Amino acid sequence: MSVSSGGPAAAPAMRNGLAPAWGDLPGHRVEFGRDRPFRLDSGVELGPFTVAYQTYGRLNADKSNAILVCHALTGDQYVAETHPVTGKPGWWEMLVGPGQVVDTERWFVICANVLGGCLGTSGPRDIDPATGQPWGLSFPVITIADMVRSQKLLIEHLGIEKLFCVIGGSMGGMQVLQWATSYPDRVFSAVPIATAARHSAQNIAFHEVGRQAIMADPDWCGGDYLQQGRRPGAGLAVARMAAHITYLSEAALHRKFGRALQDRTGLSYGFDADFQVESYLRHQGSTFVERFDANSYLYITRAMDYFDIAAEHGGVLANAFRGSPTRFCLFSFTSDWLFPTSESRAVVHALNAAAANVSFVEIDSDKGHDAFLLDEPEFHATLRGFLAGCADHWSRGR
Amino acid sequence: MSVSSGGPAAAPAMRNGLAPAWGDLPGHRVEFGRDRPFRLDSGVELGPFTVAYQTYGRLNADKSNAILVCHALTGDQYVAETHPVTGKPGWWEMLVGPGQVVDTERWFVICANVLGGCLGTSGPRDIDPATGQPWGLSFPVITIADMVRSQKLLIEHLGIEKLFCVIGGSMGGMQVLQWATSYPDRVFSAVPIATAARHSAQNIAFHEVGRQAIMADPDWCGGDYLQQGRRPGAGLAVARMAAHITYLSEAALHRKFGRALQDRTGLSYGFDADFQVESYLRHQGSTFVERFDANSYLYITRAMDYFDIAAEHGGVLANAFRGSPTRFCLFSFTSDWLFPTSESRAVVHALNAAAANVSFVEIDSDKGHDAFLLDEPEFHATLRGFLAGCADHWSRGR
Numbered sequence: 102m103s104v105s106s107g108g109p110a111a112a113p114a115m116r117n118g119l120a121p122a123w124g125d126l127p128g129h130r131v132e133f134g135r136d137r138p139f140r141l142d143s144g145v146e147l148g149p150f151t152v153a154y155q156t157y158g159r160l161n162a163d164k165s166n167a168i169l170v171c172h173a174l175t176g177d178q179y180v181a182e183t184h185p186v187t188g189k190p191g192w193w194e195m196l197v198g199p200g201q202v203v204d205t206e207r208w209f210v211i212c213a214n215v216l217g218g219c220l221g222t223s224g225p226r227d228i229d230p231a232t233g234q235p236w237g238l239s240f241p242v243i244t245i246a247d248m249v250r251s252q253k254l255l256i257e258h259l260g261i262e263k264l265f266c267v268i269g270g271s272m273g274g275m276q277v278l279q280w281a282t283s284y285p286d287r288v289f290s291a292v293p294i295a296t297a298a299r300h301s302a303q304n305i306a307f308h309e310v311g312r313q314a315i316m317a318d319p320d321w322c323g324g325d326y327l328q329q330g331r332r333p334g335a336g337l338a339v340a341r342m343a344a345h346i347t348y349l350s351e352a353a354l355h356r357k358f359g360r361a362l363q364d365r366t367g368l369s370y371g372f373d374a375d376f377q378v379e380s381y382l383r384h385q386g387s388t389f390v391e392r393f394d395a396n397s398y399l400y401i402t403r404a405m406d407y408f409d410i411a412a413e414h415g416g417v418l419a420n421a422f423r424g425s426p427t428r429f430c431l432f433s434f435t436s437d438w439l440f441p442t443s444e445s446r447a448v449v450h451a452l453n454a455a456a457a458n459v460s461f462v463e464i465d466s467d468k469g470h471d472a473f474l475l476d477e478p479e480f481h482a483t484l485r486g487f488l489a490g491c492a493d494h495w496s497r498g499r
Numbered sequence: 500m501s502v503s504s505g506g507p508a509a510a511p512a513m514r515n516g517l518a519p520a521w522g523d524l525p526g527h528r529v530e531f532g533r534d535r536p537f538r539l540d541s542g543v544e545l546g547p548f549t550v551a552y553q554t555y556g557r558l559n560a561d562k563s564n565a566i567l568v569c570h571a572l573t574g575d576q577y578v579a580e581t582h583p584v585t586g587k588p589g590w591w592e593m594l595v596g597p598g599q600v601v602d603t604e605r606w607f608v609i610c611a612n613v614l615g616g617c618l619g620t621s622g623p624r625d626i627d628p629a630t631g632q633p634w635g636l637s638f639p640v641i642t643i644a645d646m647v648r649s650q651k652l653l654i655e656h657l658g659i660e661k662l663f664c665v666i667g668g669s670m671g672g673m674q675v676l677q678w679a680t681s682y683p684d685r686v687f688s689a690v691p692i693a694t695a696a697r698h699s700a701q702n703i704a705f706h707e708v709g710r711q712a713i714m715a716d717p718d719w720c721g722g723d724y725l726q727q728g729r730r731p732g733a734g735l736a737v738a739r740m741a742a743h744i745t746y747l748s749e750a751a752l753h754r755k756f757g758r759a760l761q762d763r764t765g766l767s768y769g770f771d772a773d774f775q776v777e778s779y780l781r782h783q784g785s786t787f788v789e790r791f792d793a794n795s796y797l798y799i800t801r802a803m804d805y806f807d808i809a810a811e812h813g814g815v816l817a818n819a820f821r822g823s824p825t826r827f828c829l830f831s832f833t834s835d836w837l838f839p840t841s842e843s844r845a846v847v848h849a850l851n852a853a854a855a856n857v858s859f860v861e862i863d864s865d866k867g868h869d870a871f872l873l874d875e876p877e878f879h880a881t882l883r884g885f886l887a888g889c890a891d892h893w894s895r896g897r
Contacts, residue, residue, distance in 0.1 A: 143768035242768040302752035302776045303744065309777045310740045312770065313784070317733035319717055335715035343708045343741050346701065351839075354700035360807060368805055370541035370640040372710065372797060376804065378700045379707045386711070399770060406774065407766055409758060438836070441749075 126185050126221050128155050128178060133254045142407075145241035149230070152255050153221020154213035157181050157197065158205035160259070165495070167261045168203060169252065170212040171269030171276035174344075174401050175393055177220040178212045181205065186220075186392045195476055202485045208265065215276075216251045217243045217401055219394035226327060226394045237396060238324035245272070245408045249279040256287070263287050265495060266488065270294035270473035271440060272401070275408050278448065281429070282410055282421040290428040290491040292484065295437050295473045297444035298418055298451070299409035304439060307347055308402040311340030315395045324396055337395045338386030345385045350436035350469030354378060411451075418451035425452075428494065429459040430487040432480055434472040460487060524583050524619050526553050526576060531652045540805075543639035547628070550653050551619020552611035555579050555595065556603035558657070563893070565659045566601060567650065568610040569667030569674035572742075572799050573791055575618040576610045579603065584618075584790045593874055600883045606663065611653055613646045613674075615799055617792035620649070624725060624792045635794060636722035643670070643806045647677040654685070661685050663893060664886065668692035668871035669838060670799070673806050676846065679827070680808055680819040688826040688889040690882065693835050693871045695842035696816055696849070697807035702837060705745055706800040709738030713793045722794055735793045736784030743783045748834035748867030752776060809849075816849035823850075826892065827857040828885040830878055832870040858885060 133139060134148025141147055155178040160167060170180050170193065181197040183190060197203040197210055214222035217240070225240035232239075256264065267280045267288050274296025281291040300308075315321055318336025322329050346354075358378040362368070365375065374380040414420035429452055433445040442463050452459040464480045466472040472480070531537060532546025539545055553576040558565060568578050568591065579595040581588060595601040595608055612620035615638070623638035630637075654662065665678045665686050672694025679689045698706075713719055716734025720727050744752075756776040760766070763773065772778040812818035827850055831843040840861050850857040862878045864870040870878070 145768075238770070242770075299758065301749060302756045302758065302774070303747075303749040305758070305774050306740075306744045306752060306776050306780050309772075309774075309780055310737060310744065313740060313781070314712055314715075314737045316770075317712075317716065317737055339708060339712045339715055339737065342704075342711060346704045346708065349701075351699060351701040351836075354704060358700045360697060360700065360703070360810075370543075372636070372640075372714075372801065374707075376700070376703050376707075378704050382704050382707055383711070403770065412758075438749075 126153070128153055128221060130221065131255060131258055133251065133258075139251070139254075141241055141247045142244040143241050147223070147241055150216070150223035150251070151221065151227075152213050152216075152223075152251055154178050154211060154255060155180060155182070156212075157210040158208055160209040160261070164259075164261045165263075165265060166207065166209050167256070167259070167264050168208045168210050168266045168268060169256065169264050169280070170197065170203075170210055171252075171267065171273035171280075172212060172215065173269070173271040173273050174405065175341075175389070175398075176273065177218065178214045179220075180210065180212045184392075187388070192474060195474065196481065196484075202481045203268070203488070211255070211259070213252055213255050215248045215272075215401065215404075217248070217397060217404060219397040222251070224394065225324070225396035225400055235325075235327040237327065238399075240396070240400065242403055242407075243400060244404050245275045245279050246283060246413075248404065249276050249283055252276070252280075253284060253287070263289055266290045266292060266491065268292040268294070269296075271296055271470065272405050274440075275405065278410055279408075281425060281427050282413075285425045285427055288427045289495055290430070290487070292430050292432070292487070293445075293448065294432045295434055295440045295445075295470055296448075297440050298411060298421075298448050300406050301444070305406045307343065307439075308406055310343050311402060312399050314339040314343070315399060318395075321395060324399075326395070332390075333395045334390040337390050337393065337398060338383075340395075340398060341389040341393075342382045342386040345382060347439045348469060348471045350438065350467055352436055352467040353469050356467065357381075418447065419454035422452050422455035422457050425455060425457045427457070428491055429457060430484070431459070431461045432473070432484070433461075433463045434466045434468065434470070434477070434480075435463060436467045437470045437472065439470040524551070526551055526619065528619065529653060529656055531649065531656075537649070537652075539639050539645045540642040541639050545621070545639055548614070548621035548649070549619065549625075550611050550614075550621075550649055552576050552609060552653060553578060553580070554610075555608040556606055558607040558659070562657075562659050563661075563663060564606050565654070565657070565662050566606045566608050566664045566666060567654065567662050567678070568595065568601075568608055569650075569665065569671035569678075570610060570613065571667070571669040571671045572803065573739075573787070573796075574671065575616065576612045577618075578608065578610045582790075585786070590872060593872065594879065594882075600879045601666070601886070609653070609657070611650055613670075613799065613802075614649045615641045615646070615795060615802060617795040622792065623722070623794035623798055633723075633725040635725065636797075638794070638798065640801055640805075641798060642802050643673045643677050644681060644811075646802065647674050647681055650674070650678075651682060651685070661687055664688045664690060664889065666690035666692070667694075669694055669868065670803050672838075673803065676808055677806075679823060679825050680811075683823045683825055686825045687893055688828070688885070690828050690830070690885070691843075691846065692830045693832055693838045693843075693868055694846075695838050696809060696819075696846050698804050699842070703804045705741065705837075706804055708741050709800060710797050712737040712741070713797060716793075719793060722797075724793070730788075731793045732788040735788050735791065735796060736781075738796060739787040739791075740780045740784040743780060745837045746867060746869045748836065748865055750834055750865040751867050754865065755779075816845065817852035820850050820853035820855050823853060823855045825855070826889055827855060828882070829857070829859045830871070830882070831859075831861045832864045832866065832868070832875070832878075833861060834865045835868040835870065837868040
């Protein structure tokens with residue numbers, strides 16, 4: 102189990118323009134919930150269900166070198182290898198790999214596709230065993246805590262008692278915070294990046310726009326598009342376009358595109374993509390549709406909207422962290438307006454109020470929310486130092 | 500001509516859920532472009548075409564008390580009276596009316612529906628005389644300068660040589676800047692509010708999302724929905740929802756809604772509007788569809804995207820204002836992230852570089868871009884003072 106699923110995989114053929122079914126995707130699979138029911142926050146019991154995951158590096162003999170990476174809304178388990186659908190590099194190769202900040206020659210890195218996802222872990226595009234048809238909207242609504250609960254089953258399955266670190270950005274950071282509050286004794290260190298302890302009204306609003314765009318597409322078919330051989334590609338593309346703007350910053354868009362025209366010398370006086378930024382956005386929409394399931398987008402955005410750690414602890418965020426043994430290091434980025442520094446600071450204040458062990462670094466960047474995925478030397482250097490320091494503490498403590 | 504079109508009008512019956520044709524709407528109409536061709540920036544000659552406008556107050560004998568109000572993207576000419584379609588108060592009644600900051604007992608206020616609009620001035624939902632069918636996408640693409648050119652015809656038609664003031668927010672502010680640069684001798688004072696001298700890459704991106712949402716709706720029919728008796732309501736609602744978020748601020752959304760639930764005590768674990776902010780946003784989308792034309796939305800967003808005053812002046816914004824006799828007063832709002840203070844400041848710097856007469860006030864507000872439409876006492880008091888001061892200068896100068 103300690104070996105990665107292998108090197109770069111060729112992109113399998115697309116079937117009817119859909120992403121390949123999870124059975125075709127490379128990587129590990131494990132089934133849960135057959136013997137023991139898996140109770141979701143909604144009260145629904147889900148099972149059996151599959152968790153698809155990738156690993157990088159080698160688990161050491163005493164299983165003390167495991168780092169769990171939690172992926173963001175449209176991320177997946179292909180952290181540090183060529184993506185099997187898009188053929189592009191893994192989404193965090195900048196950070197994870199041999200000799201990288203998260204050095205897979207030292208650490209055993211695990212990443213699982215989230216519950217409700219569409220890259221192998223059970224979600225609305227999979228077959229409901231009760232009906233033999235795709236779940237669609239009959240798939241139960243899941244929460245960030247449900248995702249983390251399923252990851253805990255995976256970690257137990259791998260025989261790992263305590264994770265050296267749980268790390269992730271954006272929705273991945275929400276999972277990190279959930280791990281640290283649900284299972285504090287299993288998390289030696291936690292790195293929540295560009296995230297928040299609760300989803301803001303503005304962010305719920307942006308998600309609702311995306312969901313409405315998908316549900317307005319007649320090819321969504323009330324969620325039953327798979328049975329009907331259709332696909333709400335136009336709606337999903339609009340959802341992605343709107344979301345994509347929120348991942349960047351005005352400064353980054355200005356720097357990258359400004360008002361530059363696309364393949365023309367003058368305005369067309371029409372509705373083609375005159376501006377490079379329009380062309381770029383359309384491309385973001387159309388490529389996303391090739392790798393993501395529209396219903397999964399509904400479910401995962403909903404899970405983020407529902408996220409509110411303080412609500413589980415009497416409305417007081419600090420209560421979530423009382424007595425926490427975990428070492429925290431939070432990161433935010435100055436130009437991130439989706440998960441602004443104020444959100445990270447609220448978590449830091451709560452951790453301080455609980456006398457937890459916490460570091461916080463705001464990175465100066467004009468790259469917006471996506472900075473956590475990009476080449477940010479100060480972020481990477483600080484994280485490298487934090488992990489090294491935690492490794493010292495861990496080895497002294499054992 | 501100096502009398503207002505009258506008091507509150509009852510909302511006329513909606514026809515097939517469409518906004519009433521302009522012929523049914525109350526107010527003034529004037530036709531241009533029949534004798535003299537009206538050449539658009541695109542090179543197309545438009546004519547004949549109609550400009551629909553409202554006036555408030557009384558034009559004085561020497562026609563020296565005229566204030567032209569320019570409306571924003573989804574605004575219209577019903578500035579200070581009950582809206583004939585929605586039955587709601589005029590969009591700037593907070594500011595314009597008897598005894599208000601823009602006092603209609605003193606000033607003669609004019610506002611025209613913009614070219615390309617859908618409330619009476621010619622736009623894509625009107626009949627193309629050449630075909631007898633609605634223009635749809637065969638209506639020529641228009642620019643902010645085209646809008647202003649048509650307003651100049653109206654001002655000439657009203658016999659007004661020089662406007663005491665041109666005022667407007669957002670796209671209205673773009674028109675103010677265009678007036679001041681195209682016809683400096685006809686503008687004694689100019690009040691561009693919450694605006695910019697060019698549309699930013701991020702704002703073009705948000706507009707493109709809205710356009711794609713409309714064009715993705717099968718009921719858009721390639722723009723020919725009127726002929727086919729259909730209507731891209733779902734797409735237009737999504738466009739409005741996305742845009743509406745940009746008109747507010749995170750702080751305003753948090754203050755108004757936070758994570759409060761809508762008519763329920765707990766999460767539904769479904770895709771209904773659990774949160775008040777979702778319900779609010781859906782309402783914004785659905786009510787907008789009742790009063791606005793989808794193709795007009797395409798045309799007017801395009802006009803804003805194309806706006807770039809410096810580009811008309813060798814790329815140097817200050818050149819646009821060289822020798823300007825106009826007195827400027829600009830306003831921005833601290834929480835406006837659609838037209839942030841930096842954009843107003845760029846205009847102020849250019850005006851200063853041209854040694855123009857300019858005041859600039861950044862108003863502290865958490866209400867976002869929409870603050871210019873709302874009760875902002877400091878904004879109103881400052882504007883009142885500016886208008887009074889300009890009136891003194893104007894009377895001394897005559």
